Structure formats: C-alpha cells, structure tokens
Amino acid sequence: MPVQPPVADVVAPVAPVLDLPPTPEPEPQPEPEEVEPVGFFGRLREGLSRSSSKLAGGISSLFTQRKLDAEALEDLEDLLITADLGAETASRLVESLSKNRFGKDISGDEIREFLATEVATILEPVARPLEIDASLKPHVVLVVGVNGSGKTTTIGKIANQLVREGRSVMLAAGDTFRAAAVEQLKIWGERTGSPVIARDTGADAAGLAYDALEQARAAGCDVLLIDTAGRLHNKSELMEELKKVVRVLRKIDPEVPHTCLQVLDATVGQNAHQQVKVFQEMIDVSGLVMTKLDGTAKGGVVVALADRFKLPVHYVGVGEGAEDLRPFTATDFARSLLGLERLH
Template sequence: MALSFIKKVFTFGKPAEEPVPEAVERELEPRSRGEDLPIAEDPVLAEEMETAGGPAADVVQDAEEERDDAEPAILPAPDQLSDMGVVPLSLLEAEAEAEEDTPPTLPGVPPTGGGTRSAETDRQTIDGEDRPAAALPDSVDATQDIAASFPPPVGGMPGRVGGEAADLDISVETPLPSPASMESAPAVEPILPKGFATGPKVAEPEPIAPQPKLSWFQRLRNGLARTSSQLTGQIAALFTKRKLDDETLQDLEDLLIQADLGVETALRVTDTLASERYGKDVTGEDVSRIMASEIAKVLKPVAKPLQLDLSHKPHVILVVGVNGTGKTTTIGKLAAKLSGAGLKVMLAAGDTFRAAAIEQLKIWAERTNSEFIGTKLGADAAGLAYDAFEQAKAKKCDVLIVDTAGRLQNKAELMAELEKIVRVLGKLDPDAPHTVLQTLDATTGQNALSQVEIFRNVAGVNGLIMTKLDGTARGGILVAISAKHKLPVYFIGIGESVDDLEPFEAEDFAHAIAGLGQ
C-alpha cells in the first residue's frame, strides 16, 4: 500500500514524470483523509506525520516537486539504508507484492480464500462482548476494500454503509439460511443496541390437564345448577326447623310458581307433601324428593323420541321459533346425529332474512356431511322450501330439515309467511312437513308459553326442543310448558357445541332440577 509513496520519495532512478497509476492514486486517497501512513521510517517525515497526523496532500506534492527538481540523490548502499532506518526498495517491493496478494481484511470479516479461518479470527468484539464475526460474504465487489473499513451494519444486513462511504453500494450477498437450517437452528436472542432492553418473558402456560369426560346427566346437572340451587336454596330456607302447616304449604306453592314450574305442578307438589307429611317436621331434602317425583310424572308423557317415517324419502322437518331461540344451531346438532347414524340429510336455508343464518347452516352442512340448499338473502322462503323438497326427493335424502327465519309470535305478516311455507310443502306431499319442531329458549321464561300457543296454531307445531338450559335459573319453564301443552319434548340443549343436544329424559331432568343425584 505504502509503496508508491516511498517510490516517489526515493526515486531510484525512475523518471519523476512517470504517470501515477490509477491504483496508486486510489491508494493515496486515504492519506488525504489524514489516515495513518504505514511508513514512518524517515525521521523527518515521521515527525511531520506525528505532529500533523500525516502530511496533507499539498505537502506531499510540494515534497515531490522539490525532489523532482533536485539532483538525483546519491544513494547509500542497501546495508547503509537499513542502518539509517530505511528499508531497501527490494525489500519493500517484495513486501508490497506479498501485500497485494493478500486479500483485504474486512473488520469483523475473516479473510477470504487461501487462509484458514480460525475460531479466533472468526470473532469480533461488539460493545465489549466477544461474538462470532459476521457471515463471510460470498461475493464482494471492488468497492469493498474501502467500504469495508467502516463497521458492518448491525445485524449483518447487506446494504449501504454510512459515514464517508455512504454513497458506496456494497453488493454483499449474504446467503439466506435454508428453511431446513432455520427449523433446526436454536432460537437466537436478538442483541439490542445500548439503551434498549427486552420485555419481561411471558411465562409459558401450564399444560391443561385433560378433563374427565362427564356423563350426560352430570352435564345436565351442571347446566341446570342455577335453576336447582335457587330452588333448593329457597326450599331449605323455608323448611328450617318448621313443621308442615298451611302457611308453609302456601309459601312453598308461591315459591314453585315463581320458579316457573307452573301452577299445576306447584299444586301437585304441595298436595302430595300435605298428604304425606302434614303436621310433621319436614326437611328441604324431603321436599326436593317429592318435588322431583311430581315433576317426573308431569314430564314422562312428553319425553318422547322423534319418530321419523323414512318411507317418505325425505321425512321433512320444519324448524320454527322466535328469533335467536337456537333453530339453526339445533338443526346442525340434529344433522350431526342423523348423518352420524348413516342417514342422508339435506339442510335447507329457509332463513332468507339473515345472511349469517344462511352461512351458519352451510357450515353445519359441511361439518355434518349433509347436502345443502340455499338461496339469496331476501328471497322467498316458501319457494326455497319447495325447491329443497324436490331436490331432496331427487337425491333420495332420508331427511330434509328446513330452517326458517326467527319471528315473534305477534307479528302477523311473518306468521302468515310461515303458514305459506307449510302450505307449499304440502303441495308435494299432503303429509309434509312431517314434523314441525319449535325451538324454545329456556331463558325467556313465561313468554315461552305463549310462543308455543301461537306457533302451534299457525304452523302446526307437533314437537318441542328446549335450548339454553345451561346457565339459566328459569329451567322450570319446561315443566310448565309440558303440563300445559302436552306436546312431545324431543331434545334439550345445554350448550352451543354439537354434543350439547340430547334426548329429553323425564327422570333425569326432574332429578337435576331438584338438585338430586340420578
């Protein structure tokens, strides 16, 4: 590197006018920036450089001109040169050649080719921390020996460097790690610049231990826990250290009616209790057992299986009810049971009023491997029901389940639309729809009684499914509805998932609502 400068100071008989080779000029540039010159053997020059941090370009030029004008120097013998602290040119040339052969060493980058990389040369110190050096670039262009004198960008990102060489593009192609090596490489914590800190580590969640599978009765009891605890809590409070008399019987009757069980069932319980225990001490548990027994008697006649007449091909089930009572969800759960049993099911999105309902039913159809038929939002629901029936016949489906838009029982226009759907289905088969199911939301309490009344008259409801018995304190309404309407209750729902619908069992329900075991 220093050779050209020395050549000019010690001309060694070469003509002073000889043009400076381009490479030599480029090598001179760092000096003009005041960088250390690697020669300081000439005491005069060394002093100049020491005081000025290296000669300025003009000083160098002046020195050159002075020497050009001067007589050729009488050179000392080579051995004398070394005595004077001057290295002979032959030796310098040899050194320079060796230097040219040696590839430039980038800060933080081990030398390329030829040399052997050692663990030591592959390391660099950043912020006092010893770290592996940046990855060795495969291709480095001619600008690199200059650019490389600047520290590599943090993180080893290829790109432009800052400082004086900011206008130099470094085409360093850092090879990307292969996906396989990324997978196998252990996660490396990023090293943040000073003044930054990583946030507190989020603790890994404890693995959730698998829950033991509950029986349907346990789940029913859990679902009805609010209803039963409210009921039994009030009964226990009523019968604490009290004999059974007219007053306690009246209080019990009021309590049972308030719990939505209905007047009829409340009277059954108080009559039975009076006949068995009048004038005696009675505990809350005594009352609960009698209550469970009387409720079961009311429910047994309505707890029936949904009968499918598969000679119809398809057996048509129309599902009706007030908005949000769980029609679409219940259809999905029923479809899962039927198709799981090997029946061919078609679901018809007759709720043309709510876009989400159409999509919801379609998803249920996909999940349950059922056929699906839908139409656009706002289309005639009766027309869709007719098309669905025809298609289900053509496809030899066992069961066709038709969803309908939710409607309040007091909206005459919407109830008339429902009548039309029933009429249209009857054109293809006078017995269709073969089952008209009404979904009832247990949380609505007493209002469910009038819902059944009106839907029964308009759409010929001939079976019920009560949903949302989970988490409500009003589960007693099912008893009141059963006592009043005596319509079959086929299934009950205690949750939103596919497994949360089960056939209605009178004894189980009666025990669960009374807070007793099975």
C-alpha cells in the same frame, strides 16, 4: 523468560469396591384408575345449576326441619312459582305433598325427593325422542321459533346426530332474511357432509322450501331439515309467511311437514307459554326443543309447558357443543332441576 514448573498429572482416586446387596426390584405400581368422563347427566346437572340452586336452595332455607303446615305449603308454592313452574303446576305439586305429609315434620331433602318424583311423573309422557320414519324419503322436519331461540344451531346439532346414526340429511336454509343464518347452516352442512339448499338473501322462503323438498326426494334423502326465519309470535304478517311455507310444501306432499319442531329459548321463562300457544294454533307444532337451559334460572318452565300443552319435548340443550343437545329424559331432568344425584 521464567521457566514454568512442569504440571503434574492428576490421577483420580479409585473408589473402593463395596460388596453391596442387590438392588430390589421396584414394587409394581397399580394401574391408574380410569376417570369416568362426565356424561350428559353431569352436563345436564351443571347446565341446570342456576335453576336448581334457586329451587333447591330455596327449599333448603324454608325447610331445615319444619312442620308441613298451611304457612309452609304457601311458602313452597310461592317458591315453585318464582322458579317458573307456573301457578297451576305449583298448586298441584303442593297439593300432592300436602296429602302425603301435612302436619308432619319434613326436611328439605325429603321435599326435594318428593318433588323430583312428582315432576318426573309430569314429564314422563312428553319425554319422547324424535322418531324418523325411514320409509318417507325424506322425513321432513320444519323448524320454527321466534328470533334468537337457536333454531339454526339446533338444526345443525340434530343433523350431526342423525348423520352419526347413519342417515342421509339435507338442509334447507329457509331463513333467507339473515345471511349469517345461511352461512351458519352451510358450516354445519360441511361438518356433517350434508348438502345445503340456499338462495340469495331475501329470496322467497316458500319457493326455497319447495325446491329443497323436490331435491331431497330426487336424492332419496332420509331427512330434510328446513330452517325458517325467526318471527315474533305476535306479528301476524310474519306468521302468515310461515303458513305459506307449509302450504307450498303440501303442493308436493299433503302430509308434510311430518314433524314441526318449535325451538324455545329457556331464558324467556313464562313467555314461552304464549309462543307455544300461537305457533301451535298457526301451524300445528308437533314437538318442542328447549335450548339455553345453561344460561337461566328458569328451567322450571319445561315442567310448566309439559303440564299445560302435553307436547313432546324431543331435545334439551345445555351448552354450545354438538354433544350438549340431547334427547329429553324425564327422571334425569327432574332430579337435575332439584339438585339431586342421578338414580342408578
């Protein structure tokens, strides 16, 4: 076999030592700015974006720079009515604007600012948080509304807030017709650590409410939230069942319910007026919750309801999350509806 030549050792060349200047210390980097989380005003404004784009966009297209004459006022009134502020409210808002600026040049931004102030004035008297009387043990809240308005979810979100405030809450699954509603309330009970009184599907709702009140009293709970079956406001027999719930509760305490909350779906627009009228006549509604404002361009109906019924609006909902149901504030709502920034 041929002999292989020996393999030479490979020696790496030695790099010359250079007299380099010392490496400078890195410049201290500024601390990253904390990004402020989007508050409820941001979610409210985003939730009302469909309503505000319709209203604010309409105003901007009507008034680039236009004299406020009779024709302009009529166009504005029509726009406010189509934005679900209602004929009476729209008429009063336009009349107020006319008194202040008739015959003068006016921009869309000026009109939006003026209307936001006027709308806030209408809303201010009804923007009242739900007040719980700690001495009642329990403060009984009956939650009513038509099918699909969001009653059960609203109860869960209110319970979540009350528990965070340190209150003890009991839930009564009074929508005995829908197994899904009972299960949904049980989930909220688990989330909030609140006991849930429930019965089999089809059980008597009045009897369940009676048992729930007795148990809440025995346990010394701060709040009892009672769900009810969704019922059409134009079905008298269903409304009579709701009146029965109230009658039975009053056998224990003639003062209950201490609060009767009606939950309204904002997407129904002007139909909400008839719902409030009928429920108020039947069981004396004491306050409103407006849900699903993020899914509609009919947010102006809140203003019309406040102007007509003068009932407290305790909460508005602009999303699915528990944090998206918040106490109603007049100025924030008015400015969001008109597509304006928050006042600081």
